[in-house]
Amino acid sequence: MKTIIMAGGRGTRISELYPDIPKPLIPIDGIPVLEREICSLRDQGFTDIIITVSYMAEKIMGYFEDGRKFGVSIQYYHEIQPLGNAGALFKLKQQLTEDFLLLNADAVFDVDFNRMVKFHRQHNGLATLFSHPNSHPYDSGLLITDKNMSVIQWLAKEDLRPTYYKNRVNAGLHVISPKIFDMVNIDPEKIGTLDNISGKIIKVDLDRQLLKPLANTGKMFCYDSPEYVKDMGTPERFHQVEADFIAGIVNAKNLSNKQKAIFLDRDGVINKYIGFLRNIDDFDLIDGVTKAIKKINESGYLCIVITNQPVIARGEVTLSQLDEIHNKMETLLGSEGCYVDALYYCPHHPHKGYEGEIPELKIDCDCRKPKPGMLYNASEQFNIDLNNSWMIGDSETDIQAGKNAGCKTAFIKREPLANINSDVVVNNLLEFVETYL
Numbered sequence: 001m002k003t004i005i006m007a008g009g010r011g012t013r014i015s016e017l018y019p020d021i022p023k024p025l026i027p028i029d030g031i032p033v034l035e036r037e038i039c040s041l042r043d044q045g046f047t048d049i050i051i052t053v054s055y056m057a058e059k060i061m062g063y064f065e066d067g068r069k070f071g072v073s074i075q076y077y078h079e080i081q082p083l084g085n086a087g088a089l090f091k092l093k094q095q096l097t098e099d100f101l102l103l104n105a106d107a108v109f110d111v112d113f114n115r116m117v118k119f120h121r122q123h124n125g126l127a128t129l130f131s132h133p134n135s136h137p138y139d140s141g142l143l144i145t146d147k148n149m150s151v152i153q154w155l156a157k158e159d160l161r162p163t164y165y166k167n168r169v170n171a172g173l174h175v176i177s178p179k180i181f182d183m184v185n186i187d188p189e190k191i192g193t194l195d196n197i198s199g200k201i202i203k204v205d206l207d208r209q210l211l212k213p214l215a216n217t218g219k220m221f222c223y224d225s226p227e228y229v230k231d232m233g234t235p236e237r238f239h240q241v242e243a244d245f246i247a248g249i250v251n252a253k254n255l256s257n258k259q260k261a262i263f264l265d266r267d268g269v270i271n272k273y274i275g276f277l278r279n280i281d282d283f284d285l286i287d288g289v290t291k292a293i294k295k296i297n298e299s300g301y302l303c304i305v306i307t308n309q310p311v312i313a314r315g316e317v318t319l320s321q322l323d324e325i326h327n328k329m330e331t332l333l334g335s336e337g338c339y340v341d342a343l344y345y346c347p348h349h350p351h352k353g354y355e356g357e358i359p360e361l362k363i364d365c366d367c368r369k370p371k372p373g374m375l376y377n378a379s380e381q382f383n384i385d386l387n388n389s390w391m392i393g394d395s396e397t398d399i400q401a402g403k404n405a406g407c408k409t410a411f412i413k414r415e416p417l418a419n420i421n422s423d424v425v426v427n428n429l430l431e432f433v434e435t436y437l
Contacts, residue, residue: 052077
């Protein structure tokens with residue numbers, strides 16, 4: 001599979017640190033960022049690489065040459081005249097006869113691309129977008145999907161967005177089918193020439209002209225992953241990325257490596273406990289939770305919510321209403337610079353006899369805590385080492401679920417006299433994080 005890396009940008013915001021070096025050659029702990037990414041691709045079997053270059057192109061081509069010394073084969077497409085971030089794709093169209101990786105060199109990444117390609121092939125779409133939660137969803141491009149992960153709406157930073165939304169951000173990494181070129185009427189020969197009507201150079205915008213039009217067609221999908229992808233476009237973000245490299249966090253987050261997770265119950269751990277939560281207006285974060293989750297995000301642990309929601313089976317809350325409650329949670333967390341990597345809920349309830357209940361959900365399932373089904377599902381999806389992970393909750397069922405899965409457990413005591421056989425007992429999530437992480 002060919003890999004195209006778009007490395008033509010100027011990196012104007014970070015140029016104050018390295019004014020004489022193109023962004024892809026900026027050293028992170030002594031090694032250029034693009035070299036780290038190429039070596040990661042090589043180690044996964046992606047060795048046929050095309051790099052599109054423009055700004056300080058000679059320095060990039062001079063450093064990597066034909067790629068042989070890095071164990072890969074590199075070709076270049078040199079944009080003398082900037083063609084937009086997708087113009088080069090049309091110039092390379094004849095070489096792109098099969099699905100290909102399209103990566104943005106502006107992002108620092110370490111991703112198991114074989115997993116992503118497998119997902120792409122299973123869904124048989126024209127494009128698969130790498131999506132993840134980040135610490136600033138309020139000023140990022142958001143992707144809204146259906147239950148099958150098909151993108152139904154793409155919200156740019158300037159677009160009006162709903163009050164509450166899932167923290168699912170486009171990360172600039174893609175798997176693309178060459179059939180996508182057939183979806184647009186663009187003449188490759190005209191790209192880079194002067195448009196007679198506007199008087200401007202004809203360019204092609206990847207998002208607006210190729211990808212966003214696929215929204216709500218069933219041909220574009222999201223691949224959700226908690227792996228490391230960050231923009232290092234500002235000095236502050238660069239220093240954070242370098243610190244993460246030095247700490248080993250960047251490589252460790254690649255899903256080919258075993259992960260460790262902090263599993264959180266929802267009610268009484270993240271939001272204030274009021275019994276069965278049925279109304280979105282009753283959802284309020286516990287004081288200190290955003291600070292605690294931010295520390296989890298920075299620690300290298302995945303932050304995953306595991307919650308029983310019998311109100312669904314009882315007919316008291318619809319699935320769409322529950323989704324909106326969780327969107328509120330993700331929006332509130334995101335506004336404070338933190339996020340959860342994934343969320344699992346059990347909609348079942350074994351006891352029958354409730355007015356308005358949903359009969360098909362009134363079952364004895366494998367996912368309802370204290371059974372460990374949701375933790376097992378998360379472990380399979382994200383390659384988690386459960387023995388090196390924690391389950392944190394405020395009930396005996398939370399603690400038992402964690403023990404059944406092989407996790408260490410932390411009990412948050414709501415009642416002063418509560419006595420549960422957990423590994424540790426704390427008053428709240430922040431106390432756990434500050435004491436044990």
